[in-house]
Amino acid sequence: MGNKHVNAIVVGAGAGGGIVAKELSVAGLSVVLFERGGWATYDDTDTDELKSQRTTVLGNAYGPDDQRYKRVVVNNDGSANIVLPSEGGYNNNAACVGSGTVSYGAMAWRFMQEDFKLKTTYGPIEGSTLDDWPITYEDLEPCYEKAEWEIGVAGDATQNPFGAPRNKPYPMPPFSHNKEAKLLYDAAKRLGYHPFPIPMLRNSVPYGGRPACIRMRTCCGFACPVNAKCGTHNTVIPIAIESGNCELRINSVVSEILVNEQGKITGVTYFDEKNRKQTQTADIVVVSGSATETARLLLNSKSKFFPKGIGNENDWVGHNLQGHAYTGAYGIFEDEVYDDLGPGASVAISDFNHHNPGIMGGGVLCNEFIRMPYSFTGIRPPGSASWGKEHKAFQRLNFKRVAQAVGPYQEIPNFEARVEVDPTVKDFWGIPVARLSGTRHEKDIEGCRLMSEKAELWLKEAGAVQTWQSVGGGKGISGGQHQAGTCRMGNDPKTSVTDKYGRIHAVPNLFVADGSLNVNNGGFNPALTIMALGFRVGGYIASEWSKGNRFK
Amino acid sequence: MKKQLKLTRRRFITLSVLGAGGMCLLSRCANPPLSPWRFVTEQESKLLDALVEQIIPTDEWPGGRDAGVTNFIDMQLTGPYARYQESYRKGLAAIEETCKTKFQKRFEELPFEEQTQFLKTMEAGKMEGKLWEKGFDRQFFRLIRDHSMQGFYGSPRHGGNKNNVSYKMMRLDYPVIIGQNRYNN
Numbered sequence: 001m002g003n004k005h006v007n008a009i010v011v012g013a014g015a016g017g018g019i020v021a022k023e024l025s026v027a028g029l030s031v032v033l034f035e036r037g038g039w040a041t042y043d044d045t046d047t048d049e050l051k052s053q054r055t056t057v058l059g060n061a062y063g064p065d066d067q068r069y070k071r072v073v074v075n076n077d078g079s080a081n082i083v084l085p086s087e088g089g090y091n092n093n094a095a096c097v098g099s100g101t102v103s104y105g106a107m108a109w110r111f112m113q114e115d116f117k118l119k120t121t122y123g124p125i126e127g128s129t130l131d132d133w134p135i136t137y138e139d140l141e142p143c144y145e146k147a148e149w150e151i152g153v154a155g156d157a158t159q160n161p162f163g164a165p166r167n168k169p170y171p172m173p174p175f176s177h178n179k180e181a182k183l184l185y186d187a188a189k190r191l192g193y194h195p196f197p198i199p200m201l202r203n204s205v206p207y208g209g210r211p212a213c214i215r216m217r218t219c220c221g222f223a224c225p226v227n228a229k230c231g232t233h234n235t236v237i238p239i240a241i242e243s244g245n246c247e248l249r250i251n252s253v254v255s256e257i258l259v260n261e262q263g264k265i266t267g268v269t270y271f272d273e274k275n276r277k278q279t280q281t282a283d284i285v286v287v288s289g290s291a292t293e294t295a296r297l298l299l300n301s302k303s304k305f306f307p308k309g310i311g312n313e314n315d316w317v318g319h320n321l322q323g324h325a326y327t328g329a330y331g332i333f334e335d336e337v338y339d340d341l342g343p344g345a346s347v348a349i350s351d352f353n354h355h356n357p358g359i360m361g362g363g364v365l366c367n368e369f370i371r372m373p374y375s376f377t378g379i380r381p382p383g384s385a386s387w388g389k390e391h392k393a394f395q396r397l398n399f400k401r402v403a404q405a406v407g408p409y410q411e412i413p414n415f416e417a418r419v420e421v422d423p424t425v426k427d428f429w430g431i432p433v434a435r436l437s438g439t440r441h442e443k444d445i446e447g448c449r450l451m452s453e454k455a456e457l458w459l460k461e462a463g464a465v466q467t468w469q470s471v472g473g474g475k476g477i478s479g480g481q482h483q484a485g486t487c488r489m490g491n492d493p494k495t496s497v498t499d500k501y502g503r504i505h506a507v508p509n510l511f512v513a514d515g516s517l518n519v520n521n522g523g524f525n526p527a528l529t530i531m532a533l534g535f536r537v538g539g540y541i542a543s544e545w546s547k548g549n550r551f552k
Numbered sequence: 553m554k555k556q557l558k559l560t561r562r563r564f565i566t567l568s569v570l571g572a573g574g575m576c577l578l579s580r581c582a583n584p585p586l587s588p589w590r591f592v593t594e595q596e597s598k599l600l601d602a603l604v605e606q607i608i609p610t611d612e613w614p615g616g617r618d619a620g621v622t623n624f625i626d627m628q629l630t631g632p633y634a635r636y637q638e639s640y641r642k643g644l645a646a647i648e649e650t651c652k653t654k655f656q657k658r659f660e661e662l663p664f665e666e667q668t669q670f671l672k673t674m675e676a677g678k679m680e681g682k683l684w685e686k687g688f689d690r691q692f693f694r695l696i697r698d699h700s701m702q703g704f705y706g707s708p709r710h711g712g713n714k715n716n717v718s719y720k721m722m723r724l725d726y727p728v729i730i731g732q733n734r735y736n737n
């Protein structure tokens with residue numbers, strides 16, 4: 001038996017991994033791209049709110065499933081419990097070809113220049129591992145451009161004066177605003193803010209051989225029925241496969257990175273679609289399993305050479321887990337503001353993303369994606385009934401009258417927020433599961449309060465007659481859909497896991513390319529930055545390979 | 553005009569509910585042990601009907617009972633919610649038990665207002681006695697509330713939201729029409 005040796009293995013066909021697989025295979029390297037999930041389509045679950053990727057009460061539409069996967073979560077009081085993928089505590093993103101990029105909201109943000117220099121900008125913060133990236137925004141700019149043009153982004157950068165400098169416009173024109181976004185756009189102008197259309201990884205016009213968006217309300221959390229949302233599953237991964245150099249191996253769960261008798265990385269072991277344990281060897285391994293699963297795989301790969309897991313000599317793998325503290329406000333309007341025109345979110349302000357006195361960072365504020373009937377049952381002004389006649393009447397009267405302004409506060413990196421492997425609990429295949437512990441930095445709440453105040457003001461100006469804040473950033477584990485930071489890049493091996501090209505410091509042929517690399521997570525959704533990092537890591541490996549470097 | 557429309561809709565729903573019940577009775581005569589339920593017992597289903605009707609009461613629109621929320625819960629308890637089977641068995645029995653000692657009646661026999669009061673006590677975590685120890689009152693209340701909301705406001709394919717009743721109430725066009733291109737409007 002045995003699989004043919006290849007040049008490169010990529011673990012995970014999500015945002016980062018899909019791009020690396022394409023960069024390597026079109027450069028002529030033979031690649032096996034592993035994905036634990038399968039292909040996902042709209043028809044699998046269509047517009048089912050209860051089984052989507054946002055409201056997962058009856059399961060994750062786009063993986064993973066409750067039958068085979070679990071994690072352990074350590075609570076604030078020190079107790080621990082097992083959580084399933086459909087439960088919030090699991091901190092899920094997705095598991096399918098394309099991962100989160102199949103069902104995401106598709107906001108396409110570039111981080112700002114300051115985001116790469118948080119320590120220089122804000123100085124050290126007590127209790128935080130805040131640091132500068134080993135690269136600047138300018139280093140990543142060409143990769144952002146590749147992501148925008150190869151995956152596809154619609155937007156108009158000229159309307160955002162706070163956006164980082166760029167060489168090229170977006171390839172597609174921006175989306176028009178729906179009713180609530182128009183109100184918020186005008187209100188922001190009146191307040192002296194700088195509203196602009198949210199850049200979207202979604203076709204506003206036909207692009208990349210796929211049609212334009214049909215503006216359904218069920219977009220964020222769902223796959224697209226007409227393939228107008230741009231992810232790695234319908235752009236770079238098909239290109240990789242067409243190159244003839246990349247085999248996509250789906251329903252295959254990588255369990256360990258293999259180390260030979262000389263201490264060299266030689267490939268991986270995995271469980272195939274029939275749950276048989278297999279081996280795949282390669283010259284190079286790139287891990288792109290997302291922040292939690294990448295850390296888990298490295299930590300599960302223990303040997304006499306790497307007794308604490310690969311890349312973990314200095315005990316940094318899995319630390320600095322972060323996501324985003326979502327924070328904002330709601331407003332009830334006298335007239336209906338809901339016009340059923342998806343995807344919903346379209347207007348943003350970046351006025352409070354940095355340089356807020358006394359606050360580290362900040363974040364972008366947007367109108368929210370379209371609400372769904374069940375999720376709306378949890379949206380009520382403080383003190384309202386959460387059931388009964390009054391609750392039902394509110395649902396009926398206000399569903400089309402409520403708008404939300406909300407955004408991702410950039411969390412302050414915290415070393416104690418971390419991914420470990422659990423000493424006893426194992427998944428279906430017998431692989432030790434991820435154990436999440438720690439909490440957000442205690443100062444996150446201050447930034448959240450500021451953003452929520454601004455959001456509330458914004459809604460009031462737009463005409464909301466009743467408003468209330470929903471402040472994020474409380475105690476608890478962060479990660480979830482925006483998970484990042486667990487294998488941060490850096491120049492100093494003592495305070496980082498990889499170098500500035502995503503290579504594990506002490507290992508010449510092992511790379512990471514996903515959200516794990518992020519030193520911090522920006523005041524923005526992270527997918528475009530993760531894609532840019534995919535182009536950076538993949539591009540670096542490909543160009544070195546063409547020069548004869550075999551990473552030995 | 554509007555009123556008339558609503559009336560007709562309500563009558564339609566009442567009729568359809570009667571219709572289903574009638575059929576059910578017929579099949580029972582022929583085959584008595586057959587139960588329409590997957591997990592809950594006949595008795596538990598009556599209690600659940602009353603509970604979901606409390607969470608989402610009938611007003612000018614049907615409530616949890618007529619929208620099939622009990623059916624939703626029963627269906628999910630043999631699927632994704634199998635992990636809550638024990639809580640339901642224990643919680644429903646605890647409600648029964650408490651009502652019997654306190655009121656010498658079943659929960660579903662209590663006047664609507666008294667039922668509401670009972671649930672408010674559960675919600676506040678103020679139930680007394682061994683049955684409700686360790687916050688089980690609050691926990692079980694939340695379970696019922698969340699699952700009722702899911703059944704009423706989620707897709708009818710999961711056994712609740714009969715005839716898309718909540719979507720109609722919220723004036724959402726369901727099922728969503730696919731293929732409409734409203735980009736240029």
Ligand SMILES: Cc1cc2nc3c(=O)[nH]c(=O)nc-3n(C[C@H](O)[C@H](O)[C@H](O)COP(=O)(O)OP(=O)(O)OC[C@H]3O[C@@H](n4cnc5c(N)ncnc54)[C@H](O)[C@@H]3O)c2cc1C
Pocket residue numbers: 011012013014015016017034035036037053054093094095096097098099100101103104105106107108109220221222252253254255288289290291293294297481482483513514515516525526527528530
């Ligand atoms: C509903 C939703 C909305 C979102 N909206 C936005 C948005 O608007 N804007 C934005 O920027 N971001 C958004 N995101 C987040 C975005 O999808 C993620 O940031 C991004 O996908 C993360 O990229 P990654 O490469 O780090 O990991 P992923 O894209 O998660 O890729 C990891 C892949 O690796 C696979 N894998 C993991 N371990 C193994 C293993 N051992 N063996 C085999 N395969 C493995 C996983 O199954 C997965 O497919 C959203 C996500 C969701 C779910």
